Amino acid sequence: MSDIHDYLRYLADKGGSDLHLKAGGPAYVRIDGELSEIHELPRIGPDDTLAFARALWDEGIATRFAAGEEADFAYSLPKVGRFRVAVFRQRGSVGLVIRRVLPTGQGFEELGLPAAVRKLAEEHRGLVLVTGPTGSGKTTTTSAMIGHINTTRRCHIVTIEDPIEILHRDELAIVDQREVAVDTVDFTSALRSVARQDPDVIFIGEMRDLETVGAALQAAETGHFVISTLHTTSAAETINRVIDMFPPYQQHQARLSLANTLKGIVSQRLLARAGGGRVAAIETMVMTSRLHEFITDPEKTNMLEDAIADGVYYGMQTFDQHLLRLYREGEIDLRAALASATNSQDLRVAIRAAGLEG
DSSP: OOOHHHHHHHHHHTTOSEEEEETTSOOEEEETTEEEEOOSSOOOOTTHHHHHHHHHSOHHHHHHHHTTOOEEEEEEETTTEEEEEEEEEETTEEEEEEEEEOOSOOOHHHHTOOHHHHHHHTOSSEEEEEEOSTTSSHHHHHHHHHHHHHHHOOOEEEEEESSOOSOOOOSSSEEEEEEBTTTBSOHHHHHHHHGGGOOSEEEESOOOSHHHHHHHHHHHHTTOEEEEEEOOSSHHHHHHHHHHTSOGGGHHHHHHHHHHHEEEEEEEEEEEOTTSSEEEEEEEEEOOHHHHHHHHOTTTGGGHHHHHHTOGGGTOBOHHHHHHHHHHTTSSOHHHHHHHOSSHHHHHHHHHHTTOOO
């Protein structure tokens, strides 16, 4: 049987993002968004995947998996890297998908993040949301924000994660990282007690349900700086998703709370870079009095995207504005730009107006 560490080394050496291991078939690696078969390593035997999982997880995770729970945990291989491991059952066998976590220490400029993201990370209270589909780089962006706070501000940072992906050492700040099912029962329990831990900054790995959203808003309302993530594809969708989590009779108050605490939204999509690699398209929304009005008034919420497009002075940009710039600079080709656009027809018109067609 092959050693799971050989596959992890392969993933890291090739600069891949994800490794797929399925019993009775070849292993696959995702590089620059494309899945390809691994020919250099053996095919996966029928019992190999369970053995791989046993080599990576601890006794507690093994017990929960045997009881029918999904297994989602982090694993570090010295001199290779840190990985997020998802173990699941499919058709009576065990499968694994392993994501490589990029190392911390990457700055905003290195990641190609707009200046507004740095400015949002320097807030001292309120709520900032980083959104995007799975694999869009949310973990890397939030890590850069936490790293910036850690090196520039004397404060106490508490993270609540499932699992902990990127480790942060104390710099100017004190950083306490708590893992769900290891250090706390769940997000809700951790958020109930976090106020007693004297935090200045709270990072919530993901706002998954109403209880977590409510606790995040309450923490932001009481003077803390809260950063969290959502699996939404744009700033406008994020606003609607958060409000829709509340029952109808609470949605008016939810709009007020969100408008009063929200400092900004960073939404991300990863695209194929022209010539190889990946590049992030970023939509940034920074709270203004106009946006406050659009969030509180349900009749005007559909005007959010236009307000973001008009907010260049405040550091705002829509996806399509950033895609146009990336195309102009030769970072992406026309096919990638149009495929990722919020409105491909409008983007095509903007490209023509800029004299960039062809």
